[in-house]
Amino acid sequence: MTAALADATPHGAAQSARPAVAADAAMLAGRHLRLMTRRPASIISAIVLPLIFVLLFFTVFGRVMARAGIDYINYLLPAAVIQAVFFSAISSAILAAEDVVGGTLHRLRTMAVSRSAPAFGLLAAELARSVLSLGVLLAIGTALGFRFHGGPWQALGFPVVMLAFAAALVSCHIALGFALRRVETVTVATNLIYFPFLLLSSAFTPAASFPSWLRPVVEQQPVSQVADALRALTTQDAALARPLLIAGAWLAGLLLLGALGATRAVGRSS
Amino acid sequence: MSASVRPALVGDTLVMSGRALRLTMRDPVTVVLSVIFPLLLMLLMTASFAKIVYPTGGYGDFVDIGLPLFILVGIAFAAPMTAAATASDLRSGFDARIRTMPVPTLAALAGRLVADTARSAVTVAVVVVVGLPLGFRFTAAPWGAVGFLLLPLLFGLGLGFLALLVAVHAPDVETVNATLNPIMLLGMFLSTGLVPSADLPGWVQPVARVNPFSVVIEAMRALAHGGPTAWPVLEAVAWSVALVVVCGALALRTYRRRSARPAG
Numbered sequence: 001m002t003a004a005l006a007d008a009t010p011h012g013a014a015q016s017a018r019p020a021v022a023a024d025a026a027m028l029a030g031r032h033l034r035l036m037t038r039r040p041a042s043i044i045s046a047i048v049l050p051l052i053f054v055l056l057f058f059t060v061f062g063r064v065m066a067r068a069g070i071d072y073i074n075y076l077l078p079a080a081v082i083q084a085v086f087f088s089a090i091s092s093a094i095l096a097a098e099d100v101v102g103g104t105l106h107r108l109r110t111m112a113v114s115r116s117a118p119a120f121g122l123l124a125a126e127l128a129r130s131v132l133s134l135g136v137l138l139a140i141g142t143a144l145g146f147r148f149h150g151g152p153w154q155a156l157g158f159p160v161v162m163l164a165f166a167a168a169l170v171s172c173h174i175a176l177g178f179a180l181r182r183v184e185t186v187t188v189a190t191n192l193i194y195f196p197f198l199l200l201s202s203a204f205t206p207a208a209s210f211p212s213w214l215r216p217v218v219e220q221q222p223v224s225q226v227a228d229a230l231r232a233l234t235t236q237d238a239a240l241a242r243p244l245l246i247a248g249a250w251l252a253g254l255l256l257l258g259a260l261g262a263t264r265a266v267g268r269s270s
Numbered sequence: 271m272s273a274s275v276r277p278a279l280v281g282d283t284l285v286m287s288g289r290a291l292r293l294t295m296r297d298p299v300t301v302v303l304s305v306i307f308p309l310l311l312m313l314l315m316t317a318s319f320a321k322i323v324y325p326t327g328g329y330g331d332f333v334d335i336g337l338p339l340f341i342l343v344g345i346a347f348a349a350p351m352t353a354a355a356t357a358s359d360l361r362s363g364f365d366a367r368i369r370t371m372p373v374p375t376l377a378a379l380a381g382r383l384v385a386d387t388a389r390s391a392v393t394v395a396v397v398v399v400v401g402l403p404l405g406f407r408f409t410a411a412p413w414g415a416v417g418f419l420l421l422p423l424l425f426g427l428g429l430g431f432l433a434l435l436v437a438v439h440a441p442d443v444e445t446v447n448a449t450l451n452p453i454m455l456l457g458m459f460l461s462t463g464l465v466p467s468a469d470l471p472g473w474v475q476p477v478a479r480v481n482p483f484s485v486v487i488e489a490m491r492a493l494a495h496g497g498p499t500a501w502p503v504l505e506a507v508a509w510s511v512a513l514v515v516v517c518g519a520l521a522l523r524t525y526r527r528r529s530a531r532p533a534g
Contacts, residue, residue: 041444056459063469199314209321
């Protein structure tokens with residue numbers, strides 16, 4: 001059908017009218033990245049805030065954690081990485097809402113731009129931002145004593161799991177931003193996700209320190225599973241299959257949820 | 271005739287306070303930051319860190335000792351929002367409009383400050399009411415409890431002027447938050463609010479001792495739980511008054527200049 005159409009129309013016209021998801025998404029990712037570099041709050045939340053949090057948590061809780069027998073910088077770095085991904089996700093929800101309110105999304109829909117390109121473009125930009133945060137955190141973490149105790153393949157798995165988590169969380173937040181539209185509502189909603197999921201997890205403190213009735217929730221929720229997987233990748237002789245499979249299943253589910261949600265929300269947004 | 275033209279500072283300030291309070295209550299971010307955020311943080315930090323910080327104590331002990339910090343969290347993180355709103359009155363032309371009317375120059379600002387203090391009072395009330403069943407106790411004299419409830423309001427006024435000082439120079443809310451949130455974070459973490467001074471690293475201990483957040487937190491603890499109160503409270507009041515006077519004077523200078531020439 002497509003081939004027949006392409007044959008029937010002049011070659012150039014068919015090509016320019018056909019939406020090219022990858023090219024359009026790359027274009028829009030570039031736009032978001034340029035906008036981010038011009039926004040001080042964006043740079044601060046990508047680079048400065050993750051740094052401040054890892055420094056503050058290490059400084060304030062390092063001693064009490066050592067007393068509990070935990071090498072806190074090795075424990076904390078996966079948490080800081082997860083937190084940085086949350087910052088990217090919150091940023092993506094706000095940018096998504098701004099593009100709905102500002103009319104950019106509406107404008108794009110009137111043009112020969114792929115329907116899924118706005119979501120993919122924003123996702124790509126936020127993934128690039130997450131990589132920047134990861135680099136900064138690994139540098140400061142190494143300076144504070146963080147080490148990969150597994151082999152090189154395990155160490156390589158660390159950024160892979162982080163990016164998979166970022167893809168899953170950011171796509172859900174893009175869906176949220178497209179659906180909620182108002183920047184204030186988005187800010188509140190994203191924080192109501194961020195704080196409980198991050199603090200009621202084994203990211204910053206072991207599940208054993210939580211009240212016993214809360215422990216099952218803390219142990220099973222996705223942020224803890226991702227933290228466990230990231231931690232297994234930094235530990236020598238860790239059993240990898242189980243944490244990676246559980247985290248992978250959660251992330252696949254979240255990614256599907258985000259993709260469906262974003263597609264639906266874009267469809268309704270005009 | 272002349273009575274209707276003469277500015278009435280108290281009455282006009284009350285009207286402006288009502289306006290500012292309504293605006294504050296209608297801003298979901300400010301409401302969340304001053305009511306839900308401190309409660310959420312208190313519950314979550316207690317669940318996750320109580321057993322680490324006080325291995326021999328219970329979760330209630332962490333609430334009892336940490337409650338002053340959670341009050342200050344609510345006050346400190348909402349302050350930039352209301353300060354930015356005050357500064358936006360300068361830019362939107364609201365202040366210029368008020369200046370053309372027989373209203374005292376500073377009634378609009380005074381109204382904002384009254385509303386800010388009311389916002390702080392709501393935070394104090396909510397955190398204390400939720401903290402009591404979780405393990406917070408007033409074990410000292412009743413006047414100590416009164417001082418405990420009032421001290422954060424005074425410190426909140428100081429933080430409000432600090433935030434206003436930043437807000438009158440910043441172009442938008444985002445910049446106000448981006449400037450102030452790291453300061454507030456440093457103030458709250460590098461304090462004795464979460465972890466006792468002895469458990470902080472050596473180089474942090476002197477920082478935590480002079481940090482105004484620690485000073486106010488220690489004074490609030492003394493007021494709630496007993497022990498020597500005169501010196502800690504004096505120190506906390508001195509810090510708050512210093513913030514009000516220094517930041518207030520600097521902020522007011524710019525505020526007056528800006529409201530005289532609103533186009534800038």
